[in-house]
Amino acid sequence: MSWAFFAICALIAMVFEVGLVDTVHILHIKPSVCAILATFIALSAPRITALWACLILGLLLDLSTDLSVGIARTLHLIGPHTLGYVFACYIVLQMRSTVFRRRALTIGAMTLLFAFSAMVITVTLYIVRSWYPEGPLYWAETSTFNEIMRRFFSAIYSGIMGVPIGWVLARSLPLWQFQTNLIRGRGVAWR
Amino acid sequence: MARKMSPSKQAFALALCVTAMLAVLPNRWLQPWTTDLAGIVNLPLTPFEDAGGRIKAWLRPIDDPIAGETEQVQKLIEDRDETLALYRAAQLKIDLLQEEIGQLQDAVRFHRGVTVTPIIAQVTGRSPGRAGGLLRLKAGTREGVVPGTVAVYRGVHIIGRITDDVGRLGSKLLPMTDRASGWVAGIVLSADDVAASVADAPHVDLYPQGDGTLTGEIERARDVHKGDVVQLSDYSWPDAAQGMMIGEIESISTKDDDPLRNLVVVRPHYLAADLNSVTLKIEQIELTQGGGEK
Numbered sequence: 315m316s317w318a319f320f321a322i323c324a325l326i327a328m329v330f331e332v333g334l335v336d337t338v339h340i341l342h343i344k345p346s347v348c349a350i351l352a353t354f355i356a357l358s359a360p361r362i363t364a365l366w367a368c369l370i371l372g373l374l375l376d377l378s379t380d381l382s383v384g385i386a387r388t389l390h391l392i393g394p395h396t397l398g399y400v401f402a403c404y405i406v407l408q409m410r411s412t413v414f415r416r417r418a419l420t421i422g423a424m425t426l427l428f429a430f431s432a433m434v435i436t437v438t439l440y441i442v443r444s445w446y447p448e449g450p451l452y453w454a455e456t457s458t459f460n461e462i463m464r465r466f467f468s469a470i471y472s473g474i475m476g477v478p479i480g481w482v483l484a485r486s487l488p489l490w491q492f493q494t495n496l497i498r499g500r501g502v503a504w505r
Numbered sequence: 506m507a508r509k510m511s512p513s514k515q516a517f518a519l520a521l522c523v524t525a526m527l528a529v530l531p532n533r534w535l536q537p538w539t540t541d542l543a544g545i546v547n548l549p550l551t552p553f554e555d556a557g558g559r560i561k562a563w564l565r566p567i568d569d570p571i572a573g574e575t576e577q578v579q580k581l582i583e584d585r586d587e588t589l590a591l592y593r594a595a596q597l598k599i600d601l602l603q604e605e606i607g608q609l610q611d612a613v614r615f616h617r618g619v620t621v622t623p624i625i626a627q628v629t630g631r632s633p634g635r636a637g638g639l640l641r642l643k644a645g646t647r648e649g650v651v652p653g654t655v656a657v658y659r660g661v662h663i664i665g666r667i668t669d670d671v672g673r674l675g676s677k678l679l680p681m682t683d684r685a686s687g688w689v690a691g692i693v694l695s696a697d698d699v700a701a702s703v704a705d706a707p708h709v710d711l712y713p714q715g716d717g718t719l720t721g722e723i724e725r726a727r728d729v730h731k732g733d734v735v736q737l738s739d740y741s742w743p744d745a746a747q748g749m750m751i752g753e754i755e756s757i758s759t760k761d762d763d764p765l766r767n768l769v770v771v772r773p774h775y776l777a778a779d780l781n782s783v784t785l786k787i788e789q790i791e792l793t794q795g796g797g798e799k
Contacts, residue, residue, distance in 0.1 A: 329553040332630035332641075337564045342778065348633070362513050369520060377543040378550075379632045380639040380670070380677055382685030383532055388639060388670040388677055390539040393528020400521060439528055448532045452685035455637045456715040 315363045316491040320355070324371060327351045332378055338475075342455075343467045345475040346429055348375055350421070352399055353428040353476065354483040356406040357415040359492050365403055372399030372432075382452040389451070394439040398432035405431045416487070421480025426473030433465045544672060551629065551643075551675065559627075562781035570774070571659075583660045586750070590661040590736065593694070594748025596703040597738050621745045622787045624648050626656070628780055629675070637715070637778050639668065640678040642785070649787040650676050655746040656783040658775045663737060663749045664783050680777035681751070684715045690739035691721075691751045691771075693729050709735065711751065711771055717778075718755065719771045725764070731757060735771050745786040750774065 330347040338345065348371050355367045375395035383389045406424055413420045440453040454461035510518070527535070571579050626644035631637075644650050654667040656678050665680040679686055692706040707727040711719035723729055735751040752773035760766045777783075 325549065325553070328550055328633075331633040332550065333553075334561055335633075336631065336778075337561045342637070346633070362511075362517060365517055366513075369517070369524070373524075374546065375633055377539070377546045378630075379635070380543075380641075381632070382639065382668070382679060382683065383536075387536075388540065388668050389532055389536055390543040391528070391535065392539060393524055396524045397521075397528060400524075442529075446531065451532075452638075452683065453635075454715070455635070455684075 315355075315359050315367070315493070316489065319489050319491075320367060323351055324348075324374060327371070328374055328378060331375070340471070343464060343471055345472040346468060347475075347479065349402075349429040349432065349469075349472045350425050350476045350479045351483070352403065353406060353425040354421055354480060355490075356403045356428065357410050357413075357421065357424060358487065358490065361407055363492075364407060365400060368399040368403035369396055372396035375399070383448070391439075391443065394436040394443075395432070397439065398435035401435045402428040402431035416484050418477045418481035418484060421484065422473050422476035425476030425480070426469055429469035429472045430466070433462075433469055437462055437465065540670060559781075567775070567779045567781065587660040590748045590750065592748075593692075593703055593736055597692075597747055600704050620789050622649070622789060623660075623784045624650075624787060625782055626650075626676075626785050627782050628678075631778070637680060637683055639683075640665075640680065640777055640780075640783075642667075642676050642678050642783065643674070644785055645672045645674045645676050647673050648785075649789070650785055653743060654788070655743050655749070655786045657746075657749060657786060658780060658783055660784065661750050662773065662775050663746060663751055664773075664775065664777050664780065666742070667785070678777065678783065682713045682715070682717050682719065682773060682776060684713050686713055688712055689719070689737065689742070689751065691735040692738045693723070693727075693733050693735050693754070693769075695730070696732055696734050696753070703738075708738065709769060711735070717772065717776050719752065719773075721769055721771070722760065722763075722766045723769055725759070725767050729754060729757065729767070729769065731755070743786070743788055745788050 327347045327350075335344045335347060352368045352371050356364045358364075359367060372395040373392065376392050377390055379390065379395065381389045381391060406428055409424070409427070413424065440451065441458065444451040444453065455464075571582055574582070624644060626642040626648075628640050629643050630641040632639060642650075642656075650667055650671055652667055652669045652671055654676075656664040656666065658664050663681055665678050665683070665686065668677045668679050670677045681689060688710055690708060690710050692703055692708055694703070694706050707723055707729055709721040709723050711721040713719050731754055733754045735754065737746050737749050737751055740747075750773075752771040754769050755772040756770045758768050760768050
């Protein structure tokens with residue numbers, strides 16, 4: 315894979331994730347551009363490359379997520395999104411041999427699965443961290459249940475947005491320079 | 506014979522183990538260095554976040570009730586609200602000093618030797634994946650921002666306070682409606698009776714619910730109505746914030762387990778999540794020739 319092109323796409327995805335995605339929010343439910351990018355890489359790249367890329371994307375998200383601990387103290391937790399993205403990538407890797415990987419609809423559907431899988435790990439870690447005796451960790455706006463539902467609908471929204479964005483990413487496939495074990499042809503497959 | 510893992514897989518396994526370990530470390534072990542690391546990682550994003558914020562402001566402007574008025578009318582409304590807030594802040598300060606030391610101070614611009622410089626700070630980003638949370642601002646120590654600096658909108662509507670994460674070029678704003686912001690005390694005043702005395706105004710302690718509102722309890726005997734305004738009267742906040750608007754009472758209901766008290770729900774006019782810029786009130790303490798505060 316071209317790590318330089320990955321870096322450029324990761325930068326664009328992070329800019330969208332932190333700022334521009336607010337433009338398309340519906341009742342504070344926002345799609346995750348990073349999840350769409352990570353799903354595309356999980357579907358297209360060799361296994362270990364996909365896992366590394368998802369780990370890096372998750373780490374960038376963790377370092378961009380500002381959490382409040384007590385009054386007016388901030389914390390950056392390394393782990394929730396990083397481990398969530400790696401877990402979600404693993405799930406997609408298990409399923410990718412059964413789907414048409416270059417189709418936009420596939421990318422959209424797998425993005426929903428990816429985002430939901432990552433959410434399970436992320437929320438679990440946040441809940442465990444909120445039990446720590448050092449002080450409350452404010453990771454949910456209202457209640458835990460409401461936050462889980464909001465993230466669930468965000469996963470659905472990400473899946474919907476994954477279709478048009480996935481179409482664009484599929485067209486950019488040659489730029490990624492994904493290495494394969496087989497000669498390129500009609501039936502290209504990655505293990 | 507078992508296949509040996511490739512170096513890449515070994516490195517990934519190690520990275521995963523380190524991440525899992527970091528995920529469970531106590532906060533005090535993480536806080537100093539992860540903040541610095543986040544600052545380094547987010548530095549390349551800052552110019553793009555600024556451009557992204559401007560694009561977002563153009564694509565999705567905030568729903569401002571006075572935006573449809575002419576510029577002159579907007580300015581008049583802002584001046585009126587700011588004058589009212591200053592007047593009530595002065596009244597609060599007078600009452601406090603009368604109670605503590607029995608003296609009167611100047612009531613027009615009462616900042617006890619503190620002058621306030623307002624600066625406009627662009628909102629450049631938010632935590633990804635969250636509905637609310639901390640906002641990133643394009644203003645830092647270079648502009649005089651310090652932890653605890655108050656952020657307002659339209660001069661008098663409190664948005665929140667700056668957290669301890671202040672860099673040279675940027676800072677983080679904790680919205681007042683975020684649960685991490687904690688309790689805030691205010692006084693309830695009638696929106697129609699601008700000359701109402703603050704001495705008799707009911708006090709209320711509000712707690713953010715995380716859904717854009719704050720709730721508190723007030724004695725049922727106190728005369729409060731839907732639509733009354735709540736202004737800050739909390740000396741855990743800076744002087745520059747006293748008398749500023751917290752919000753408007755949206756609903757009043759009786760507490761089931763305490764019929765002598767009402768539950769009030771207060772909704773701010775402006776929410777941090779909708780804003781593209783805020784005004785930071787930078788306090789500058791004036792020193793006397795002897796070095797003490799004026």
